[in-house]
Amino acid sequence: xxxxxxxxxxxxxxxxxxxxxxxxxxxxxxxxxxxxxxxxxxxxxxxxxxxxxxxxxxxxxxxxxxxxxxxxxxxxxxxxxxxxxxxxxxxxxxxxxxxxxxxxxxxxxxxxxxxxxxxxxxxxxxxxxxxxxxxxxxxxxxxxxxxxxxxxxxxxxxxxxxxxxxxxxxxxxxxxxxxxxxxxxxxxxxxxxxxxxxxxxxxxxxxxxxxxxxxxxxxxxxxxxxxxxxxxxxxxxxxxxxxxxxxxxxxxxxxxxxxxxxxxxxxxxxxxxxxxxxxxxxxxxxxxxxxxxxxxxxxxxxxxxxxxxxxx
Amino acid sequence: xxxxxxxxxxxxxxxxxxxxxxxxxxxxxxxxxxxxxxxxxxxxxxxxxxxxxxxxxxxxxxxxxxxxxxxxxxxxxxxxxxxxxxxxxxxxxxxxxxxxxxxxxxxxxxxxxxxxxxxxxxxxxxxxxxxxxxxxxxxxxxxxxxxxxxxxxxxxxxxxxxxxxxxxxxxxxxxxxxxxxxxxxxxxxxxxxxxxxxxxxxxxxxxxxxxxxxxxxxxxxxxxxxxxxxxxxxxxxxxxxxxxxxxxxxxxxxxxxxxxxxxxxxxxxxxxxxxxxxx
Numbered sequence: 192x193x194x195x196x197x198x199x200x201x202x203x204x205x206x207x208x209x210x211x212x213x214x215x216x217x218x219x220x221x222x223x224x225x226x227x228x229x230x231x232x233x234x235x236x237x238x239x240x241x242x243x244x245x246x247x248x249x250x251x252x253x254x255x256x257x258x259x260x261x262x263x264x265x266x267x268x269x270x271x272x273x274x275x276x277x278x279x280x281x282x283x284x285x286x287x288x289x290x291x292x293x294x295x296x297x298x299x300x301x302x303x304x305x306x307x308x309x310x311x312x313x314x315x316x317x318x319x320x321x322x323x324x325x326x327x328x329x330x331x332x333x334x335x336x337x338x339x340x341x342x343x344x345x346x347x348x349x350x351x352x353x354x355x356x357x358x359x360x361x362x363x364x365x366x367x368x369x370x371x372x373x374x375x376x377x378x379x380x381x382x383x384x385x386x387x388x389x390x391x392x393x394x395x396x397x398x399x400x401x402x403x404x405x406x407x408x409x410x411x412x413x414x415x416x417x418x419x420x421x422x423x424x425x426x427x428x429x430x431x432x433x434x435x436x437x438x439x440x441x442x443x444x445x446x447x448x449x450x451x452x453x454x455x456x457x458x459x460x461x462x463x464x465x466x467x468x469x470x471x472x473x474x475x476x477x478x479x480x481x482x483x484x485x486x487x488x489x490x491x492x493x494x495x496x497x498x499x500x501x502x503x
Numbered sequence: 504x505x506x507x508x509x510x511x512x513x514x515x516x517x518x519x520x521x522x523x524x525x526x527x528x529x530x531x532x533x534x535x536x537x538x539x540x541x542x543x544x545x546x547x548x549x550x551x552x553x554x555x556x557x558x559x560x561x562x563x564x565x566x567x568x569x570x571x572x573x574x575x576x577x578x579x580x581x582x583x584x585x586x587x588x589x590x591x592x593x594x595x596x597x598x599x600x601x602x603x604x605x606x607x608x609x610x611x612x613x614x615x616x617x618x619x620x621x622x623x624x625x626x627x628x629x630x631x632x633x634x635x636x637x638x639x640x641x642x643x644x645x646x647x648x649x650x651x652x653x654x655x656x657x658x659x660x661x662x663x664x665x666x667x668x669x670x671x672x673x674x675x676x677x678x679x680x681x682x683x684x685x686x687x688x689x690x691x692x693x694x695x696x697x698x699x700x701x702x703x704x705x706x707x708x709x710x711x712x713x714x715x716x717x718x719x720x721x722x723x724x725x726x727x728x729x730x731x732x733x734x735x736x737x738x739x740x741x742x743x744x745x746x747x748x749x750x751x752x753x754x755x756x757x758x759x760x761x762x763x764x765x766x767x768x769x770x771x772x773x774x775x776x777x778x779x780x781x782x
Contacts, residue, residue, distance in 0.1 A: 216604060223600025224612060226593045227656050234653040235619045238630035245630060303520050314521050316765075317529045324532070325714040325760055327732040328753040331739055332535050335746055343534060343551050350550075376527070437623030440716040444736060459625040466629050467721065479626040486621070 246477035252470035264477035282457035286435040292375040297382025322380035330444040539750040562747035575734030583712035586651035598663035616657040651712040659704040666700030
């Protein structure tokens, strides 16, 4: 999986072909890149910079109000216990639990799918399913499976005697748990894809040697597998955390838009509510900028902590 | 023998675990299909059945005849299809330009493209909406097509760049020495060799556009322009839930994504390192 990246850095075919034309050769580089660069500059980078600018204003979504207020939007966030701080806490709970579960399930599944057994190709395909299902389908499907009255999960749990009283999955107390379970189901295949690709490159000799030394399955995992997949897990955890911390569509569709929205109002949901519900574009922009800065700070900490760890 | 016994036990464990994994991942989708073809009285039952003796397509009929589903489906096809064609075209031009010409700012462009990956949709959507409104592209398919094209471009360029880099420049030069113009050399030599990359980019873009909810929600207001994710959400929330019909809609939306998924599976692992999977 690293091939593409390393190749990109080492092979360089950039010498222009020996041809004289009316237009100097190197101009063609600009011409060919122009459409892509214009789109990315205009629709990604400009909006990002523009949102810094908007966040310094009291701006309404439709009314022509746009007053410069400096950092007031950010100051307001610090006092916003119900919206900002609570959203941060809920978002951290959601992201940490979900990424933790995705990691456990994903690594276990990858190790299983790395074993040889009849039907492995089929199992590999099915295991990637949940990730490819469109988010809106995940949501309506899980709302049906977790349904309080006719959901198949309720039936299975009761019929098998695991629970006596039905669990009300969509209640203020449980909705976050339900959301974490559903997000694990949808996103763990990402961990499988990355880990499995790496597992396949581990030299079987290493396991054979460990076996000769008398290491059991658990010790083989700690001393052979884990050190080998460590680097790929480092990237996976970082990406998964960033994706889950900024996750909007799943949470919003699953519970955020309805009456239970309050109980899963993480920062992305709150950003959306402020901007498109309360029409406070300035405050919404301040939230999205803050979200971005948090991710930057998080990445820096993450890299420093684990780099240091690596040197020990 | 104790050794044999342990090996059999280990095998059993592997198959047992595989069964659990396949059930966990596959059952919800089987349940969706089953619900969509069950008669109504079997759907709302306290003791659900895991098979139905009387499958029927009533839910699909209701979906197509009493809702705007066909419109949403057509809109999704138009938007995702156009975004895919546009991304492949613009992405291939850019990747060719960046691998075959040396010019100032080349590395900066490549680096910036990766950097844009840092921005989650929710961080862009607020200013993005205002920019689109100023451009007059709110509530139009063109606005959505340009959005999806732009969001897919960084990854597409990155992937195609590595494909183009792996194609020896000598092949092009040989074709040009034989009298082909540069565009002819590109079309006859480069594009066929980069075909797997072009396919991977198409599928990636199609799925991004087909699945997106946030930008479609924010940019589109009219019912006649809605794409599937937004249309289905509104359908689901506006009525007393007709579970059979909602599951039928789920089946209809998943099918195209699944067909593409099966086609792309082998590229998926290869593209993983380049960031093919996001979300």
